[in-house]
Amino acid sequence: MPSLSKSNVPQFSVDVYQNEYLPEGGREVNAIVTVTSTGGGTSGGRPLPGNPAAAGVVIMVDCSGSMEYPPTKMRNAREATAVAIDALRDGVSFAVVAGTHQAREVYPANGGLAVADPATRAQAKQALRKLTASGGTAIGTWLRLADRLLSASDVAIRHGILLTDGRNEHEKPEDLQSALDACSGRFTCDARGVGTDWEVKELTGIASALLGSVDIVADPAGLAADFQAMMENAMGKEVADVALRVWAPQNVEIAFVKQVAPTVEDLTARRTEAGPRVGDYPTGSWGDESRDYHVCVKVPPAVVGQEMLAARVSLVLPEPDGTSQVLTQALVRAVWTDDMAASTRISPQVAHYTGQAELAQAIQQGLEARKSGDLDSATAKLGRAVQLASASGNEDTAKLLAKVVDVVDAANGTVRLKPKVADADEMTLETRSTKTVRVKK
Amino acid sequence: MPPLPESAPSAPTARPTICPGCSEPQAPDDRFCGRCGRDLNAPPDPEPAGQEPDAAEPQGAEPQGAESRAAGTAAGAAEQAPPGQAVNGADPQATGAFLLAPPRAGSSDETLPLGFSARLSDPDGPDGPDAPERVGAPAAGTAPGSAPVPASAGPVCVACGLGGVDDDGYCEHCGHAQPRQRDHQEKELEGVAAVSDRGLRHHRNEDAFTLGSAALPDGSAAVAAVVCDGVSTAHRPDDASAAAAATGRESLLAALEQGTAPDEAMRGALLAAFDAVGALAAEESPEPPAAHHNSPACTYVSAVVTGPVFTVGWIGDSRAYWIPDDRGTPAARLTEDDSWAARMVSAGLMSEAEAYADERAHAITGWLGADAVEADPHVAAFQPEGPGVIVVCTDGLWNYAESAAEMAEAVPADARTRPLASARALLGVALDGGGHDNVTVAVLPFPTGVAGAGFPPA
Structure with a gap:
């Protein structure tokens, strides 16, 4: 509910779930950090001084030749884009890009963004009619154009929506990678694959690098609803460029930092140093939402009775002057005890998300093994995935798994590979393998 | 430089x-x-x-x-x-x-x-x-x-x-x-002194004590000590012990000042402390999830010297000992633990040595807290023949001097005249023994030297 007295920056809160007790000589400290942002304004963005237009969205629509087969695909993409444009709130900046082996501005086609109002929305939808399918696919060029358009306007929340139906065939993988490196941290991007001819790893890589979501829209008819949801999600973002900051004391080593809900995303390698023993991990834009992170650190062993701060986790927001504002923080502690009951207990949150991360990995490895013909390994991995999904109550993933394997005994992970699996089912499972569920309360 | x-x-x-x-x-x-x-x-x-x-x-x-x-x-x-x-x-x-x-x-x-x-x-x-x-x-x-x-x-x-x-x-x-401040605390009043320490193996001190004195209606003085041991497996044990010690002291002294008999005042103090610890559970924030969550809990032992008698009250396994100045006369343990070991011994199922060697020995069967089965305060009054000290302590001390004789050996000969130094010396015994738990000990000289308190009649 909007509140007039509140600023547009949402209130962040951090909760830490951990078992801080270690046995004598214990070194590994695990904690689940739940970050919740609530109560931001509903104006659609954080106003920068002197700049009321705070959010910008670029929609990138695949217009390669393959979009004409079947012809409904292009029509559905056009309609979905129109729905997304209708979902734009007044005042939000936007542009539409047509993507082939090169990127072309469709609207407003003036090297920048248009500000949404009834007139510009109508013009943009008019421009969509001119979209035709021909040419190749070079996604890196689309992203670079989106970046140029977004940076030409002074918007705080910069977001892209990317729709493709095929593989990135008309540029080298290095070119896409360098485009991602260039765009990473400059805008966030959701990616959608329509049909079954696209490459899951390619799109998940794009969404992961640009801190956005990825999904499959197997049936083009479902595009409009999905686009509307994505656009509303983007409109709900209130603050951009939030980082998870982790301070660890001298001689404490950070083993990993992962987002574990709503999806598994390993952030360990994306650390940027923010001072002595302080590192920032990007989390992108936030609306009213809650995410969980798994932080694992290795502390120097100590004798029983000692207590130390193993890590300090905070949410920080960069300020225009180069400093950063600490939104909230929490402590991860380590206490050495000779109480075996205390030190052997595993935090239910840590156990749950360790299982969810293993679930995602088991699905990916299982599908990989299946593709390469290693059926024994595929059966074992997917069986383990079924077991984990069942035990943790991840029903959506369990349903997707059941389309790829015949489940004999979910509790023990006994499965048989299905002899025939629809491409869409396999791709859906792979794309959504990183989706997690939260701890059952 | x-x-x-x-x-x-x-x-x-x-x-x-x-x-x-x-x-x-x-x-x-x-x-x-x-x-x-x-x-x-x-x-x-x-x-x-x-x-x-x-x-x-x-x-x-x-x-x-x-x-x-x-x-x-x-x-x-x-x-x-x-x-x-x-x-x-x-x-x-x-x-x-x-x-x-x-x-x-x-x-x-x-x-x-x-x-x-x-x-x-x-x-x-x-x-x-x-x-x-x-x-x-x-x-x-x-x-x-x-x-x-x-x-x-x-x-x-x-x-x-x-x-x-x-x-x-x-x-x-x-x-x-x-x-932290509670890691090591000392206090001395006229007629009583106490020391509390984190020990060597615990990361915080969950024990608490309070001391106090009150003027009885007859003009004599009453001197009291309260010692509480937070139950480690419960939530916020340090808050529980602090609340119990503070509430018990207030209730005890107030009742004595109004002329309540010491044993009644002691029983009332135990029940007041019991309620105070129970109230902590009600103010719980739902911060740690319900799993593995025990209500705040602690033990309680208290002694108050009133003229020629002293009164001891307790719930749990914290203890009081009587150590006479004349070490030729026997020292005595004044409390009976609410513990698994004590129950086994009193039921005649095990010898004391066997029971205390068992790993369940320290499981307590009575405590202050919202999840306690019942508030079952024990109160006993004593009238010693000669001077001595009352040692009121948590198991962090008596684990290293369990029997009355062992405790008497650990208590310095000049304990009655130097209670604080004696309390420190007893803490030293516990730390030298390994300091496996928080240690809290109060030493009350008997008869109390506080002005107004008469020497007990022979």
């Missing part, structure tokens, strides 16, 4: 933007170099730390300088940063371990307001399995725990000697938890 004033960290000296020692870039508010640990407030060309004799310099004190340092600290320690912050010359990063403060030698109990006599006699010295010395504060036992050392004093980590201390009470360099 001239001694730096205590206020040096806040002095408006321009700090280097790079460390003069290792050229590491520094933020404007850094007090120490994050890489080499150098004090950025120090003058540009310091001598090696080992040659600094002054006690005011936080990093400079040397183990060899302990004698002169102790003399200086004895007088001024109360307003100084923790004396234990001195570190020896070794590089803590090289050892990777927490450095322990050296013991101070040559000081006597009376002149040391912080009273580390027990620790000072520790033969293990700085190499022993010791925790860093605590910020001892002779504060009331009811003070709520974990107050960080005031930042204005510019405290330096007791473990590494390099980092400052953050608002949460942890070192900004090595993360080590800093001593």
